[in-house]
Amino acid sequence: MASHGIKDQVAIVGMGCTPFGEHWDKGVDDMLVDAAQEAYASAGVGQDDIDAFWLGTMGSGVSGLTLSKPLQIDYKPVSRLENMCATGSEAFRNACYAVASGAYDTVMAIGVEKLKDSGYSGLTGSRPPSDGTDSSLTAPATFSLLAPAYAHKHGLDDETMKEVLTRIAWKNHKNGALNPRAQFRKEVAKETIAGSPLVAGPLGIFDCSGVSDGSAAAIIVRAEDAHRYTDKPLYVKALSFSSGPATGALDPSYDYTTFREVRASAEEAYKQAGIDDPRSQIAMAEVHDCFTPTELVLMEDLGFADEGTAWKEALNGTFDLDGDLPVNPDGGLKSFGHPIGASGLRMLFECWLQLRGEAPPERQIDSDKTLGLTHNLGGQPGACVSFVSVVGSEIG
Amino acid sequence: MRGIIGYGTYVPYYRLDRAKITEAMGSGGGRGHRAVANHDEDTTTMGVEAARNALKAATKTPASIWFATANPAYLDKTNATAIQAALDLPQETWAVDAGGAARSAEAAILGARGSSGVSLAVISDLRTGNPTSADESGGGDAAAALLFGDDEDSPVIAHALGIAAATGEFLDRYRLPGETSSKIWEERFGEQAYLALAEDAIERATKEANIGLEDVDKFVIAGLHARAVRGLSRIAGDKLVDDLTARIGNPGAAQLPLLVAAALDTAAPGETILCVHLADGAYASVLRTTDAIASYSPYESVETQIESGNDSLSYNAYLTWRGFLDREPPRRPDPDRPGAPPAFRSEDWKYAFVGSRDRTSGAIHLPPMRVSMDGGAVDDMERIRMADVPATIATFTVDHLAFSLSPPTVAVVIDYDGGGRFQAEMTDVDPDTVKIGDRVQMTFRRLFTAQGIHNYFWKARPLID
Numbered sequence: 135m136a137s138h139g140i141k142d143q144v145a146i147v148g149m150g151c152t153p154f155g156e157h158w159d160k161g162v163d164d165m166l167v168d169a170a171q172e173a174y175a176s177a178g179v180g181q182d183d184i185d186a187f188w189l190g191t192m193g194s195g196v197s198g199l200t201l202s203k204p205l206q207i208d209y210k211p212v213s214r215l216e217n218m219c220a221t222g223s224e225a226f227r228n229a230c231y232a233v234a235s236g237a238y239d240t241v242m243a244i245g246v247e248k249l250k251d252s253g254y255s256g257l258t259g260s261r262p263p264s265d266g267t268d269s270s271l272t273a274p275a276t277f278s279l280l281a282p283a284y285a286h287k288h289g290l291d292d293e294t295m296k297e298v299l300t301r302i303a304w305k306n307h308k309n310g311a312l313n314p315r316a317q318f319r320k321e322v323a324k325e326t327i328a329g330s331p332l333v334a335g336p337l338g339i340f341d342c343s344g345v346s347d348g349s350a351a352a353i354i355v356r357a358e359d360a361h362r363y364t365d366k367p368l369y370v371k372a373l374s375f376s377s378g379p380a381t382g383a384l385d386p387s388y389d390y391t392t393f394r395e396v397r398a399s400a401e402e403a404y405k406q407a408g409i410d411d412p413r414s415q416i417a418m419a420e421v422h423d424c425f426t427p428t429e430l431v432l433m434e435d436l437g438f439a440d441e442g443t444a445w446k447e448a449l450n451g452t453f454d455l456d457g458d459l460p461v462n463p464d465g466g467l468k469s470f471g472h473p474i475g476a477s478g479l480r481m482l483f484e485c486w487l488q489l490r491g492e493a494p495p496e497r498q499i500d501s502d503k504t505l506g507l508t509h510n511l512g513g514q515p516g517a518c519v520s521f522v523s524v525v526g527s528e529i530g
Numbered sequence: 531m532r533g534i535i536g537y538g539t540y541v542p543y544y545r546l547d548r549a550k551i552t553e554a555m556g557s558g559g560g561r562g563h564r565a566v567a568n569h570d571e572d573t574t575t576m577g578v579e580a581a582r583n584a585l586k587a588a589t590k591t592p593a594s595i596w597f598a599t600a601n602p603a604y605l606d607k608t609n610a611t612a613i614q615a616a617l618d619l620p621q622e623t624w625a626v627d628a629g630g631a632a633r634s635a636e637a638a639i640l641g642a643r644g645s646s647g648v649s650l651a652v653i654s655d656l657r658t659g660n661p662t663s664a665d666e667s668g669g670g671d672a673a674a675a676l677l678f679g680d681d682e683d684s685p686v687i688a689h690a691l692g693i694a695a696a697t698g699e700f701l702d703r704y705r706l707p708g709e710t711s712s713k714i715w716e717e718r719f720g721e722q723a724y725l726a727l728a729e730d731a732i733e734r735a736t737k738e739a740n741i742g743l744e745d746v747d748k749f750v751i752a753g754l755h756a757r758a759v760r761g762l763s764r765i766a767g768d769k770l771v772d773d774l775t776a777r778i779g780n781p782g783a784a785q786l787p788l789l790v791a792a793a794l795d796t797a798a799p800g801e802t803i804l805c806v807h808l809a810d811g812a813y814a815s816v817l818r819t820t821d822a823i824a825s826y827s828p829y830e831s832v833e834t835q836i837e838s839g840n841d842s843l844s845y846n847a848y849l850t851w852r853g854f855l856d857r858e859p860p861r862r863p864d865p866d867r868p869g870a871p872p873a874f875r876s877e878d879w880k881y882a883f884v885g886s887r888d889r890t891s892g893a894i895h896l897p898p899m900r901v902s903m904d905g906g907a908v909d910d911m912e913r914i915r916m917a918d919v920p921a922t923i924a925t926f927t928v929d930h931l932a933f934s935l936s937p938p939t940v941a942v943v944i945d946y947d948g949g950g951r952f953q954a955e956m957t958d959v960d961p962d963t964v965k966i967g968d969r970v971q972m973t974f975r976r977l978f979t980a981q982g983i984h985n986y987f988w989k990a991r992p993l994i995d
Contacts, residue, residue, distance in 0.1 A: 255860065258863050260866075270939075272931040333931055334930060
């Protein structure tokens with residue numbers, strides 16, 4: 135009994151990503167068509183070349199028909215997946231395994247979410263009938279639980295904590311300002327961020343990711359076939375997923391300054407990829423910055439900073455575009471919003487651009503490292519699912 | 531000998547300064563304060579809190595619950611069943627409602643007193659009235675519980691020497707179902723009716739008790755007809771127990787038992803207390819305290835509860851809580867109604883706050899789990915009730931976006947003394963004052979009402995040491 139990973143067995147040979155934003159003029163079907171067509175063109179394939187499809191969406195449709203109808207797919211397998219906010223990554227993971235297994239030669243993972251049709255603020259979702267005792271806290275509130283706990287544990291006063299969170303938002307907006315696909319393409323002054331109306335705990339509007347629509351897709355083939363499609367494939371080095379026992383709210387030993395699921399998934403991914411020092415070995419990371427304290431805690435859970443030091447590293451610019459380890463060079467959820475099924479694949483799209491040297495020059499990372507990491511999270515502190523992938527531009 | 535073997539009261543945390551009514555409306559108001567049920571309280575939840583306080587000071591659990599209110603949370607559906615469930619009492623407990631009128635209090639008291647075994651009368655009321663009305667400013671919200679039993683159950687602290695009632699059919703105060711404000715006939719008409727009825731009831735009760743008014747040490751005179759109560763109070767002279775209306779208002783059906791509790795709080799052995807209730811007639815009871823009262827101490831005295839109130843409540847918040855003022859809701863979906871089958875399956879959890887404890891590792895699971903988070907043992911759990919266990923805040927947040935009648939919502943992660951953790955909503959607290967390390971206790975509340983279903987569950991509130 136062991137987890138083996140599929141390092142260098144499959145590769146991404148084409149990707150597509152729609153602009154993310156308030157697409158009043160586009161429906162789910164439109165975004166799926168746009169992302170799929172861009173991915174086909176990127177890989178130089180037609181839809182007939184795809185043997186099977188994995189669609190990630192949390193609430194924008196059910197069943198494979200959500201994809202096969204708008205794309206007019208002719209009687210091929212389409213799996214529809216949901217794994218909370220890690221849905222897009224989950225579609226990618228399962229598609230990769232299908233190719234690695236030998237079952238299919240060429241597959242597509244595609245994620246989509248249409249959030250702006252609901253008319254509500256923040257994320258909404260329907261739950262099965264319950265006894266009424268479940269927490270009714272909103273997502274920003276559950277993640278804001280991290281802030282006082284982290285500050286308390288590591289001796290930060292309220293002002294310093296706010297400064298740290300503000301800097302994370304500022305950094306991601308700065309990156310997003312350079313990205314034509316982002317929902318928000320403007321730098322935001324720190325004073326504006328810090329002074330924004332409170333949503334939950336110390337979190338203001340600017341500490342929260344936006345609500346947007348979007349879709350992204352990847353074409354995956356066996357590694358040995360990759361060069362038939364592109365000179366610069368991205369090889370899949372690691373795929374890990376961790377679904378926790380959700381005991382954070384039950385277990386007094388959990389202190390709300392970490393995601394145990396993230397630590398487990400990161401450890402597993404590094405083992406698969408053969409990484410022992412992520413901080414020095416990874417060129418860039420796309421992480422799940424749903425709220426600013428999430429990114430702060432993730433820096434420690436992913437091994438980018440020692441425990442209790444991520445706040446200093448964040449203030450020092452370690453994770454800036456020109457820092458030691460750029461985090462969310464595309465602007466992150468902060469700039470893109472979080473169309474749930476699409477986000478994980480949107481993160482991979484930035485790796486696709488950066489590691490192939492195809493990001494716009496103003497945000498192209500200058501690095502001789504060849505590995506990129508994506509991290510995608512669903513749930514809340516103490517009860518979540520976590521995905522980590524490592525992709526690289528070279529075999530081995 | 532059968533009589534009162536214990537009691538508990540509940541006065542909600544918030545007070546409305548009556549001057550704020552005048553300030554906002556130009557009239558109404560007056561001096562002093564009224565007690566105000568929080569937006570997450572109703573007569574059932576206040577009844578649960580009063581009953582919990584009664585049982586905390588008791589050695590026996592009741593075999594029956596007699597619940598009365600003039601403002602029932604549900605019609606058709608019995609409300610006492612939620613109280614029985616929240617107290618974690620077995621299904622053999624006979625829990626019934628008497629409802630609709632302030633006089634229903636007498637039904638609960640006589641029912642509990644007259645049935646066999648330990649019996650609990652729970653009386654709760656939440657008084658509303660049109661803005662600027664006398665009922666709005668003069669009303670109050672509170673609950674009280676009287677535990678009856680025989681000496682062999684637990685020492686009787688007070689028993690009735692004589693009880694009498696007079697009944698009158700006349701229009702004094704009335705309200706159609708669903709209305710939030712009562713209508714009242716001309717005061718002077720009711721006064722003459724009540725005074726005659728009271729004279730009759732008091733005469734028969736004192737005769738049965740074989741005492742004269744000069745033998746009475748304390749007079750408790752309750753009733754919603756302020757003028758009649760004032761008139762009758764002349765018989766008491768300086769022996770009148772303060773009716774608390776200046777400090778918390780008149781809590782309708784709950785006033786009689788609340789004032790009895792206040793009288794017992796300070797009573798010495800051998801005291802004679804004449805209790806009169808004016809409500810569609812008159813009820814008179816001559817109580818005599820026993821030696822046992824010297825060693826009885828309530829969980830919290832009425833005075834303590836009144837003293838620990840908070841009078842910062844704004845008038846517009848009060849109006850919002852009572853449904854007289856609709857605030858713009860957050861741009862969020864309405865909460866889902868609880869499902870009857872899931873609530874039925876989790877009755878122990880939802881109503882009694884009972885979790886599961888791993889028999890081997892001791893790990894406490896809230897909500898209860900079948901598989902242990904510590905060691906993975908399957909179905910090796912025992913039930914553990916956490917409703918009365920104090921806890922400490924581990925982390926917290928203030929949610930400005932969540933649906934609430936009184937935003938923002940305060941949420942806390944709390945660690946219980948002796949083990950166990952839960953993420954709870956916090957109530958009766960100023961959001962700006964919450965901090966890690968604060969001490970809390972659990973309280974039974976109504977989270978929200980959706981599609982006609984009250985969603986009852988437990989919240990945390992500051993621990994009053």
